[in-house]
Amino acid sequence: MSASKLICSCYDAGHPWTTSCADSAVGVGAIAFKQSLRIYTSVYLLSYVARGKKPVPADIKKLLRGILQSSAFLGFNGFGFIGSFCAVRYFSGGFTKFNAGFLPAFIGSFLAILIERPSRRGQLALYVTNVASESVWRMLVARGIVKSVRHGEVLVFMLTLAALVPWYRRCTSSRDSVYSLSRFIIGGSERFSAPIYPDHGNRRCTKHALCKHKNSCIYYMLEGFVKKFIAGYGIHAGFRFILSFANLLRNPRLITKIVSNMDNVKFGLFVGGISGIVRSVLCNLRWITGKDRPEHGVIAGFLGGLPMLFYKSTTLASYLMWKTIEVVYREGIQAGKLPAIPGFIEFLYSFSTAMLFHMAVFEPHNLKPSYWKFLVNLTDLRFAQMNRQVLDLILPKASSSVPFWPKYEADHVSQELRSMFGLNPHFSMTS
Ligand SMILES: [Zn+2]
Numbered sequence: 094m095s096a097s098k099l100i101c102s103c104y105d106a107g108h109p110w111t112t113s114c115a116d117s118a119v120g121v122g123a124i125a126f127k128q129s130l131r132i133y134t135s136v137y138l139l140s141y142v143a144r145g146k147k148p149v150p151a152d153i154k155k156l157l158r159g160i161l162q163s164s165a166f167l168g169f170n171g172f173g174f175i176g177s178f179c180a181v182r183y184f185s186g187g188f189t190k191f192n193a194g195f196l197p198a199f200i201g202s203f204l205a206i207l208i209e210r211p212s213r214r215g216q217l218a219l220y221v222t223n224v225a226s227e228s229v230w231r232m233l234v235a236r237g238i239v240k241s242v243r244h245g246e247v248l249v250f251m252l253t254l255a256a257l258v259p260w261y262r263r264c265t266s267s268r269d270s271v272y273s274l275s276r277f278i279i280g281g282s283e284r285f286s287a288p289i290y291p292d293h294g295n296r297r298c299t300k301h302a303l304c305k306h307k308n309s310c311i312y313y314m315l316e317g318f319v320k321k322f323i324a325g326y327g328i329h330a331g332f333r334f335i336l337s338f339a340n341l342l343r344n345p346r347l348i349t350k351i352v353s354n355m356d357n358v359k360f361g362l363f364v365g366g367i368s369g370i371v372r373s374v375l376c377n378l379r380w381i382t383g384k385d386r387p388e389h390g391v392i393a394g395f396l397g398g399l400p401m402l403f404y405k406s407t408t409l410a411s412y413l414m415w416k417t418i419e420v421v422y423r424e425g426i427q428a429g430k431l432p433a434i435p436g437f438i439e440f441l442y443s444f445s446t447a448m449l450f451h452m453a454v455f456e457p458h459n460l461k462p463s464y465w466k467f468l469v470n471l472t473d474l475r476f477a478q479m480n481r482q483v484l485d486l487i488l489p490k491a492s493s494s495v496p497f498w499p500k501y502e503a504d505h506v507s508q509e510l511r512s513m514f515g516l517n518p519h520f521s522m523t524s
């Protein structure tokens with residue numbers, strides 16, 4: 094039997110490592126800030142190095158400011174969550190399904206995201222929304238509300254490309270990463286704004302009058318597949334090389350294993366397949382219909398998503414889906430077709446983070462495992478040290494994957510907890 098409201102203290106359920114609410118909020122905030130400094134230093138440095146610019150003093154100042162601001166944001170998110178957790182319990186007198194995870198996380202995240210640079214907020218909102226959607230899906234599957242669909246991620250990916258390819262073809266230019274990625278995989282000549290490459294009356298070069306690419310259609314389709322297969326293979330092998338660099342120094346023979354790994358081939362087939370299929374469908378439709386219509390991109394994109402069968406990834410499919418929704422939505426705002434909602438990004442970040450925190454508090458077993466690991470590391474294990482056996486009383490199975498029972502200070506445990514767990518054999522207290 095689960096209760097709708099659990100009457101106990103926040104020391105009992107939320108922060109059993111310290112009896113003081115202020116200590117726990119400030120402590121978690123400080124730990125999260127320290128861990129964030131480590132995370133963001135590598136993130137910012139890597140992205141700076143990837144841009145390949147010569148370092149100048151002004152850049153370094155900007156980099157340091159960025160690292161500090163982002164760490165302050167994440168640190169404050171930790172502080173704000175615990176602070177609101179205790180405040181909400183104080184004012185409502187107990188814990189419910191809603192106010193022990195979702196509500197305090199929403200308040201904490203909303204205040205925290207205002208600290209982060211506005212230009213980074215969209216990216217963060219997209220990231221947490223992606224993780225939240227994956228986690229909510231796992232939660233629904235676990236409850237038997239939806240059935241896990243075979244090849245579901247492939248279908249999502251196909252539908253996403255069915256929207257993304259037409260968007261890319263309409264685009265004249267964009268600084269968005271998804272635009273550069275589409276251009277890299279599909280090529281520049283499928284954009285409606287691209288100039289037609291003259292065929293100089295070369296008889297052997299059979300291409301449709303509406304095709305803007307350089308060589309014959311057959312060459313163009315094969316080129317798409319082969320070049321992107323090699324690129325995909327190389328990128329995948331390169332990533333593996335970097336990730337296992339330390340091991341390689343110790344055992345150089347590993348290199349053959351890295352180069353010949355089947356996953357490289359699969360990733361090559363995935364990337365090359367998208368390029369080959371999208372190009373083939375578009376060229377063929379031009380030949381068949383004698384036109385180059387926007388709808389062709391929908392068919393080309395949908396079929397172009399099939400190669401995900403070679404390289405299945407829920408994270409990739411779901412991330413690209415949210416990214417596509419974002420760019421199409423932004424396009425709609427610019428065209429005046431969709432309303433621009435002020436504060437939407439901040440709301441989305443807070444809502445998705447609140448969903449994730451609700452799950453982290455009440456059902457960490459359904460949370461995406463990498464996100465749970467991130468939260469536990471960010472708080473130096475504190476997140477795993479809540480007493481979820483108490484929370485079981487509101488939402489059964491809350492403690493099923495983290496059955497942690499804290500060592501309490503006897504004279505600080507609430508009377509309610511004593512009477513609820515008085516007979517529990519695990520109930521040990523230290524004074
Ligand atoms: Zn408290």
Ligand SMILES: [Zn+2]
Binds near residue numbers: 300306376
């Ligand atoms: Zn063609």
